[in-house]
Amino acid sequence: MTTTPFQKAIALIDAENAQDPNQEISQSQSISKELLYSNRMYERLLIFEPNASEAIQIAAKAQHICRWKIARESYPMDRVGYLKWREDLKKFHAKTTASILEKVGYERTFKNRVSFLIEKKLLKKDVETQLLEDIICLVFLEYYLEEFIQKHDTEKLKNIILKTWNKMSEKGHQEALKIKYSASSLALIHAALGL
Structure with a gap:
């Protein structure tokens, strides 16, 4: 082959x-x-x-x-x-x-x-750059947020989540809300986003 x-x-x-x-x-x-x-x-x-x-x-x-x-x-x-x-x-x-x-x-x-x-040039303007940023954010939220929770205080974590959220597209937001988070991660996300 x-x-x-x-x-x-x-x-x-x-x-x-x-x-x-x-x-x-x-x-x-x-x-x-x-x-x-x-x-x-x-x-x-x-x-x-x-x-x-x-x-x-x-x-x-x-x-x-x-x-x-x-x-x-x-x-x-x-x-x-x-x-x-x-x-x-x-x-x-x-x-x-x-x-x-x-x-x-x-x-x-x-x-x-x-x-x-x-x-990551032309973020928010180039469709594929935005797609890559969405993937980076989704992978962070799914696999690495929990690790960050162990290391930082609540205010810093809320700030990290908000910054991550603001980098994503609407489709990215919808996908992020489907991830199965731990109870502590979910509570933190809701607090950061005011959900």
Whole structure:
């Protein structure tokens, strides 16, 4: 069976993410943190938008590619340092992915489009950038909110939820309300959104 450039790209992204030394437990198995995140992004995308383009599928898969290579601690531990870290990460993820896409034979236009999406350009204006943001927010709410609840106070959490909500589309909001949350997460979401 012929392996398409898309299948090769996905396999290479998975291979990169599988090298993450940070492990998480999922379904009683230990798995590299970024590979798990990548799989969750991809699965959520295909549920939310079954007809998603190849570009957005790759962008979802590669959203955090090799993230562990740029540690948060290597930047000042303040708001400015955080924003600079996030900006540098987006460029790093886009560049790492573009190099994989080149290797498997994608054209420059396609590579540029994937980079555009990973860097989340024209949020709220570009339909696919907004779709990617919706997926990022849904994955956060479904899999990572609970972890945040353990670490932050209620006011900070309500602020995080509100910011997350404001980044999403109306379709994203509807999907977010279908997620099965713990009682504490649901209470917090309702409080943050005034529901």
